[in-house]
């Protein structure tokens with residue numbers, strides 16, 4: 190085998206290595222399209238511990254990661270029709286409410302306290318900023334019968350889809366009164382960072398070339414073995 194052929198084989202091996210790494214990367218990316226590196230490690234926004242009050246305890250059996258939100262009249266920023274909202278605590282209710290950060294595949298139990306003294310509210314996750322009778326991930330609390338003033342409700346759900354969604358109150362007109370917030374669901378699987386992809390590409394390409402070089406060397410005739418390839 191001539192040197193030229195060996196070089197050709199090495200180039201071919203490098204190309205195969207590059208293509209393999211690229212294919213693996215693209216496959217992984219295709220499976221987890223909406224993920225960004227570094228992974229979001231921040232804790233879910235709504236993790237405030239419920240205030241020790243006389244409010245009734247959640248009726249649902251709790252499981253998974255516990256989340257708590259409060260809903261009712263705005264504690265700040267009320268203007269025009271914007272009078273209701275959501276908060277991580279009973280004394281920090283805003284419109285829009287705090288962004289709820291969730292991870293795909295994690296089970297959550299959300300408890301929502303209605304701290305309003307006179308108006309019933311509800312809570313659900315929806316794909317658009319509109320009331321739905323079919324909440325996303327089944328994440329809805331009293332969406333048709335509503336949470337009475339001073340009471341609370343719970344729901345256990347597992348996001349099975351990444352993306353940007355919303356949580357809203359289902360009482361007619363309450364979205365217009367300010368009762369909405371963002372929901373961000375991220376994947377649990379991290380994407381390969383670009384430097385790692387390059388390193389992997391180089392490693393696979395180099396290893397392929399090295400293996401082929403060794404294979405060729407062992408088959409060379411004695412006089413060709415003296416040549417360095």
Ligand SMILES: [Cu+2]
Nearest residue numbers: 310358360363
């Ligand atoms: Cu409401």
